[in-house]
Amino acid sequence: MQDVSTEKKEFTPNIVAFCCNWCSYAGADLAGSSRLTYPANVKIIRVPCSCRVNPMFVLKAFQRGADGVILCGCHPGDCHYVTGNYYTRRRMALLYSFLNYMGIEKERTRVEWVSAAEGARFASVMNDFVKQVTELGENKRLTDLRVKEGE
Amino acid sequence: MQRIGVFICWCGSNIAATVDVEKVAEVIKSEPGVVYAANYQYMCSENGQQLVKQAIKEHNLTGIVIGACSPRMHEATFRKAAEAAGLNPYMVEVANIREHCSWIHKDMEEATEKAVILVRTAIAKVKLNAPLMAGESPVVKRALVIGGGIAGIQAALDIADAGFEVDIVEKNATIGGRMAQIDKTFPTLDCSACILTPKMVDCAQHEKIDILSYSEVEDVKGFVGNFNVKIRRKARFVDETKCTGCKICMEKCPSKKGLNEFNMNLNTRPAIYIPFAQAIPNVAVIDPTQCIKMKTGKCGICQKFCGVGAIDYEQKDTFIERQYGAIVVATGFKPISVDNFNEYGYNDNKDVITSLELERLMNAAGPTNGVLLRPSDGEHPKVITFIQCVGSRDTSGCGKPYCSKICCMYTAKHAMLIREKYPDTEVHVFYIDVRTPGKNYDEFFRRAVEQYGVDYIKGMVGKVYNENGKLMVQGSNLIDNEQITIESDLVVLAAAIEPEPSVRKIATLLTASIDTNNFLTESHAKLRPVESPTAGVYLAGVCQGPKDIPETVSQASACAAKVIGLLVKDKLKTNPCVATPDETMCNGCSQCANVCPYGAITYVEKEFRLGGGKTEIRRVASVNPAVCQGCGACTVTCPSGAMDLKGFSSKQIMSEVEAICKM
Structure with missing residues (x-):
């Protein structure tokens, strides 16, 4: 057992969430207007569609020190742009294997479908994901590689 | 040199109770590029907007960030304010510090810290914003109403009375819907048929209304102002233009054991039938699963007795394609x-x-x-x-x-x-x-x-x-x-x-959001209750949520008002956030065109200078901005990184990621 008293602060992961404008971002808004809570370390970036998210953005987030990245889109079949979330699904499946190859735990990324009416689901997905990433601990694999500022 | 202005809204106590707004403004003031930071009780109010306009002029701002409620709520408001002050409306970013911050967090310190990060992220993005100009697209002055129940009938009548053409597509053989099945209506105990059937007749007689009964929407393409809809006209095996509704065929039909759906299967009907006496159109339809002629080839009695020769056992489904400016979904319930x-x-x-x-x-x-x-x-x-x-x-x-x-x-x-x-x-x-x-x-x-x-x-x-x-x-x-x-x-x-189960398919075709109970989602529960988040699609009746007849009728009329408001416009402003290729990087590989759901990407041959007086002709992608909806699928697919999305460029999103990760 680690001595808890010597720890400065409990680890809180930094999480980047990409949300599509039509479903998930609205779902996040609904979670807010329903006053549901989820941890403050989730920060949302609005994109028109989940298919706008280049896997590069995910890697960039890990490189810059994010501990987890979650992508939220409309449910399959409900994409505002008809097929966007299918592309997301395939691209992210490929990214998972790439992350695995690089030694980054696949559990640090996730793709979830949250509709505009699912505020409660949005909050529970975020709570669950934060818990999952907290258990994994800090993302050291890629942040160690990045060029530290001032060095 | 960028000159960014930041405005933090209190939203009364909605934000200010959990986020220290003054501290946020104070911290943000020292961000590079920020020349002005203010906080105000209600940024969306007249005074708040005035504050924004004034600051833009006084401080010569090149971009503004509003830390307030969701951009889905007031982005348009602040864009308008910016435009009025002479700033390009797309130089505005909204940091959502209400729905995504103050409302979900309890701890003030934590929420304030997050608000600062969210505002910083928006600043990082706005610094890379470019002025955009909205294009224009024409409006087809015709509306489609899907569903011919009381919701659809009311919406169609109201739109048609304003002078616009309306088509009602009804999957059953007659319009009328559930209300036609009801005996009396609460709370006045009016006879349902007595108040509904005159409206059905009005629809049939209205010169601007075209009733496409026994038809279903097969495919929808296009966007607000310009939907292209393919409609399947199911074979009713009776020529609609000839049938007079005399019902002799119904009397003579020897196959009388079909369940009467209109009477909730409580009695039977012939294989050729008119659903009920006041049906509109008053035209018979043959149930091919029950008709003896169609099952065995022997019979043909109805054809023999039909005085006008309306019976056609060989009739096939036909398809028509029509253009519409707006669509009302009124698919009802079961x-x-x-x-x-x-x-x-x-x-x-x-x-x-x-x-x-x-x-x-x-x-x-x-x-x-x-x-x-x-x-x-x-x-x-x-x-x-x-x-x-x-x-x-x-x-x-x-x-x-x-x-x-x-x-x-x-x-x-x-x-x-x-x-x-x-x-x-x-x-x-x-x-x-x-x-x-x-x-x-x-x-x-x-x-x-x-x-x-x-x-x-x-x-x-x-x-x-x-x-x-x-x-x-x-x-x-x-x-x-x-x-x-x-x-x-x-x-x-x-x-x-x-909700009527067919709404699922219609929602998919229209890319309209639907909830877990199959009710269509409105754009805003309180302020935009009859509009779908998909522009140009409106919701009437139980397809949006359980409601009674008076509410359905009000909602249908509200839809009609929205549709009329859209159709009176000759042109609509289009979303300028569309894909755009960097032609110097594009190698014409066609990957982007393959993933585009709208067919907005074509290829053109262009001449490029190579230096030394030489030129080459290359095939490069070209995006039609009127057709592109700005999803961004092409931007990720492009192997050379030539395709980018205005308003959500790769650089902008990367800068947002960096701002969030910078602790």
Whole structure:
């Protein structure tokens, strides 16, 4: 057992969430207007569609020190742009294997479908994901590689 | 040099109670590029907007960030304000510090810290924003109404009265919908047909309305102002232009054993039929699964007797394509199947019926000509028990979690009508709660109890079973705290209502959002309740949520007002956030065109300078900005990174990621 008293602060992961404008971002808004809570370390970036998210953005987030990245889109079949979330699904499946190859735990990324009416689901997905990433601990694999500022 | 202005909204106490707005503004002031930071109680108010306009002019701002509610709420407001002050409206970014921050967090320190990060992220993005100009697209001055029930009829009439062409697409052989099946309406006890059928006739006679009955929407392309819709006109095997509705074919048809769907399968109809006497259009249709001629090739009696030669056994489905500026979805509802509720014994006992079946049994045009006779033996029922909330407010997974809203009122109506017509009948109602909000609704319910002596029992029913030909209804009486059993002749189940299942396909075709109960989602629950988040798509009636006739009619008229507001415009501003290729990097590989769901990408041959006076001709992507909807699928697919999305460029998103990760 680690001595808890010597720890400065409990680890809180930094999480980047990409949300599509039509479903998930609205779902996040609904979670807010329903006053549901989820941890403050989730920060949302609005994109028109989940298919706008280049896997590069995910890697960039890990490189810059994010501990987890979650992508939220409309449910399959409900994409505002008809097929966007299918592309997301395939691209992210490929990214998972790439992350695995690089030694980054696949559990640090996730793709979830949250509709505009699912505020409660949005909050529970975020709570669950934060818990999952907290258990994994800090993302050291890629942040160690990045060029530290001032060095 | 960038000159960014930041405005932090208190939203009264909505933000200010959990986020230290002054501190946020203070911290942000020292961000590079920020020349002005302010906080104000209500940024969206006239004064707040004035503050923004003034600051833009006074400080010569090149971009602004508003830390306030969701951009889905007021982005347009602030863009307008910026434009009025001479700043390009797309130089505005909104940091969502209400829905995504103050409302979900309790701890002030934590929320303030997050608000600072969110505002920083927006600053990082706005620094990379470029002024954008909205294009224009023409508006087709014709509306499509999907569904010909009272919602669709009302919307169509209102739009047509304003002078615009409307098509009603109805999947059944006649318009009228559920309201046509209803006997009387609450709370006035008006005859449903008497108030509906004149409206149906108005539709048929309106020169601007085209009723496409027995038709379904097959495909939808395009966008607001310019939808291209493919409609399947199902073969009715009767020439609609010739049939006069004389009904001789119905009399002569030898195959009379088809279940009459209009009468909730309580009696039968011929293979060739008109759903009900006042059907619009008053044209027969053949059920090919029942028609002897179509099954065996022998018969043809209806053809022989048809005086105008309207019968055509060879008729095939046809397709038409039409353009519309706006679409109203009014697909309506159906009662849920009560087969799953074994405890009520619906499948085992003929005398356990649903409320809509009772509606037909009490209707003068119904299977019993309006005389209430029980289905099993045709006797007058002496004791009738109603069971409320069958599948409504049911979280067990068997039914629906929501309240169907109309059942309390129609059960009170049924109970009252029965007591009125047959005063010797005993009427019991098992209920969980009686919910009667609405003008004259509670008075109506009280009349049922006080004036008509309907016995309301608070409690749920555990079991309905048959004992010596009597239906035993076993339930609890929570007021007297006892178990009771009522010997009944007829049991009526107030089945929950659910959206008509075909709405699922329509939602997919229209890319309209739908919730887990298959209700279409409105753009904003309070402020935009009849608009779908998909521009140009409007929602009327139960497809959006449970509601009664007055509410449905109001919503339909509201839809019509929205549609008219759209169709009077000659041109619409298009979204300037569209994909754009960097032609110097594009190698014309066609990957982007393959993933574009709108076919917005084509290729052109262009001449490029190579230096040294040489040129080369290359094939490069070209995006049609009027067709591109800005999803960004192409930007990620492009192997050379040539494709980018205005307003959501890769650089912008990367800078947002960096701002969030910079701790």
